[in-house]
Amino acid sequence: MKASVKKKVILLVLASFITLIFLAPNLWMLFGSFKSQNAMFALPPVWIPDFTYIKNFTIMLSQSYTYLLNSIIVTVCSTIVSLVFSLPTAFGLTFFKFKGRFFLADWILSTRMLPPVAAAVPLFILFKYLNLLDSLFALVIVYTAFNIPFAVWVSASFFKKIPYDLIEASRIEGASWFHIFLKIAVPLSKGGIATVAIFVFIFSWNELLIALFFTVSESRTFPIFISAQVSQAQIIWGNVAAATVIQSIPPILLTIFLQKNIVSGLTLGAVKN
Amino acid sequence: MKNEKIEKLLFILPTCLFLLVISIFPFLYSVYLSLFQAKLTKMHKKFFIGWENYQIILFEDDVFPTAIKNTFMIAFSSITIEIILGFIMAKIFFEIRHVKFSNALRTVTIMPIMLTPLCVGLVFLYILNPTLGIFSYILDTFFGIEPFAYLGEPLPAQISIIAINSWQWTPFMMILLLAGLMTVPNEQYEAAKIDGANWFHVMTKIEIPSILSFVLLGVVLRLIECIRLFDIIYITTKGGPGIATEVMAFFTYRTEFRSFQIGTGSASAVIILIISLIVTTIAVTLLRRVEKNEGLS
Numbered sequence: 001m002k003a004s005v006k007k008k009v010i011l012l013v014l015a016s017f018i019t020l021i022f023l024a025p026n027l028w029m030l031f032g033s034f035k036s037q038n039a040m041f042a043l044p045p046v047w048i049p050d051f052t053y054i055k056n057f058t059i060m061l062s063q064s065y066t067y068l069l070n071s072i073i074v075t076v077c078s079t080i081v082s083l084v085f086s087l088p089t090a091f092g093l094t095f096f097k098f099k100g101r102f103f104l105a106d107w108i109l110s111t112r113m114l115p116p117v118a119a120a121v122p123l124f125i126l127f128k129y130l131n132l133l134d135s136l137f138a139l140v141i142v143y144t145a146f147n148i149p150f151a152v153w154v155s156a157s158f159f160k161k162i163p164y165d166l167i168e169a170s171r172i173e174g175a176s177w178f179h180i181f182l183k184i185a186v187p188l189s190k191g192g193i194a195t196v197a198i199f200v201f202i203f204s205w206n207e208l209l210i211a212l213f214f215t216v217s218e219s220r221t222f223p224i225f226i227s228a229q230v231s232q233a234q235i236i237w238g239n240v241a242a243a244t245v246i247q248s249i250p251p252i253l254l255t256i257f258l259q260k261n262i263v264s265g266l267t268l269g270a271v272k273n
Numbered sequence: 274m275k276n277e278k279i280e281k282l283l284f285i286l287p288t289c290l291f292l293l294v295i296s297i298f299p300f301l302y303s304v305y306l307s308l309f310q311a312k313l314t315k316m317h318k319k320f321f322i323g324w325e326n327y328q329i330i331l332f333e334d335d336v337f338p339t340a341i342k343n344t345f346m347i348a349f350s351s352i353t354i355e356i357i358l359g360f361i362m363a364k365i366f367f368e369i370r371h372v373k374f375s376n377a378l379r380t381v382t383i384m385p386i387m388l389t390p391l392c393v394g395l396v397f398l399y400i401l402n403p404t405l406g407i408f409s410y411i412l413d414t415f416f417g418i419e420p421f422a423y424l425g426e427p428l429p430a431q432i433s434i435i436a437i438n439s440w441q442w443t444p445f446m447m448i449l450l451l452a453g454l455m456t457v458p459n460e461q462y463e464a465a466k467i468d469g470a471n472w473f474h475v476m477t478k479i480e481i482p483s484i485l486s487f488v489l490l491g492v493v494l495r496l497i498e499c500i501r502l503f504d505i506i507y508i509t510t511k512g513g514p515g516i517a518t519e520v521m522a523f524f525t526y527r528t529e530f531r532s533f534q535i536g537t538g539s540a541s542a543v544i545i546l547i548i549s550l551i552v553t554t555i556a557v558t559l560l561r562r563v564e565k566n567e568g569l570s
Contacts, residue, residue: 011369019378029396085288092284106557111296113553115501117522118542122299145295206389208504223391244392251387263452270563271452
């Protein structure tokens with residue numbers, strides 16, 4: 001008995017050490033966001049900064065609130081639009097027994113795996129032609145397209161947990177597919193849909209490449225604003241740290257909600273928990 | 274009956290049309306553009322040159338071949354590190370899975386996966402900064418190693434990129450393999466105990482065989498991510514020093530949006546596309562097989 005307790009303690013210490021490796025760099029950045037330019041360059045380093053020094057945050061927020069707002073609008077809109085497109089499709093691929101549905105599902109999945117950089121210039125030209133370049137609308141459309149395949153596959157993996165008898169019984173009672181989708185499938189998969197929504201939200205929130213191609217001034221997203229901070233001649237590291245902290249808040253908070261479903265989501269529904 | 278068909282179509286068709294226009298059309302258009310000499314700034318003046326763009330980037334210039342090589346070097350190194358460390362971490366967290374506190378530790382450990390890659394790059398840019406970075410300070414104070422621009426020398430820059438990439442994704446491999454370890458039936462462990470098998474035996478004969486499909490899934494998914502590696506390179510090294518950390522996606526971006534050469538840029542995009550398609554085919558087959566077996570659970 002004693003030996004096993006001792007083993008547990010050692011393992012727990014090891015696990016804590018591992019956790020520290022993945023936490024410390026972020027924590028150091030967080031501490032940096034409370035440092036003035038002088039404190040940044042101090043030697044030996046200022047280990048614990050003055051947490052009442054919030055100038056970095058006020059400067060960054062006052063310079064960037066429009067970009068932050070852009071990011072929020074694009075992320076929220078593309079999350080909603082992705083779900084509006086994906087959920088019915090996932091439902092159809094799960095419950096309609098038509099020929100070629102496996103092929104269709106595979107095709108949808110494969111579009112997820114294509115590299116966005118290969119689509120960037122054609123989409124740039126398309127949106128330039130439509131006069132929609134440098135608009136939030138264009139970003140919403142592209143992010144939605146990139147997220148639909150993921151959302152379809154992962155929601156389908158949750159719809160599959162619904163007993164088919166339940167669907168069949170409602171069909172016999174004369175319920176329309178639309179009714180079954182809205183009144184049975186969606187309510188029963190609430191947790192799964194929330195997982196999909198969180199993932200799609202984070203993917204859109206984190207996106208950099210397409211935003212670099214598409215946004216010139218007005219529709220710049222927050223990541224574009226942050227990367228511009230580093231290309232200046234003199235980098236104000238406190239500001240960069242503050243901006244990084246702001247950008248990191250949504251992913252960190254949302255990951256806590258994902259908990260058990262995170263493996264399932266990251267493997268496109270392949271691993272069930 | 275006819276109504277039902279229309280109803281069913283309404284569920285599926287909009288998504289397919291959407292994907293055709295925004296996902297499939299662009300890839301085909303890239304193939305088309307790759308056969309032209311064209312500048313993004315003077316699109317009306319493009320002219321057909323056939324395979325010449327491919328000739329240029331693949332054989333006449335060594336930047337893109339280096340980018341391909343670097344991409345796979347980074348992918349191979351990072352994924353190997355992620356599997357080894359991920360497995361060790363999964364084992365540790367598996368052993369303490371019943372301890373309440375371990376859940377909190379695990380949640381904090383997997384945070385990097387979901388962090389904005391741009392931010393991950395910035396965190397390390399800050400840490401590795403030669404004048405104010407904590408890494409320099411520690412090396413200098415405790416090991417007496419003079420600070421230098423770690424991202425300014427070829428080998429240290431490559432190692433840094435691999436380290437940053439692995440730091441962000443080892444937790445992914447960990448939770449994937451942890452899910453794999455959970456599937457090992459308890460009886461097998463007990464039988465091994467009775468037989469007096471040591472830990473090495475348990476690992477090689479019981480654990481590794483049953484998590485192999487999880488490892489494979491992880492490798493394929495990570496490979497797809499590595500092929501499109503961009504954000505971290507963009508914010509830390511910009512492909513430098515020289516072309517030491519140049520990768521395929523970054524090369525394409527630079528060619529298309531810094532030099533505006535969309536002909537050669539599209540050619541490199543198409544090559545990335547072809548490589549991705551090969552990996553994707555493997556991935557889709559694998560995921561479909563897993564799917565048919567009612568998931569890895």
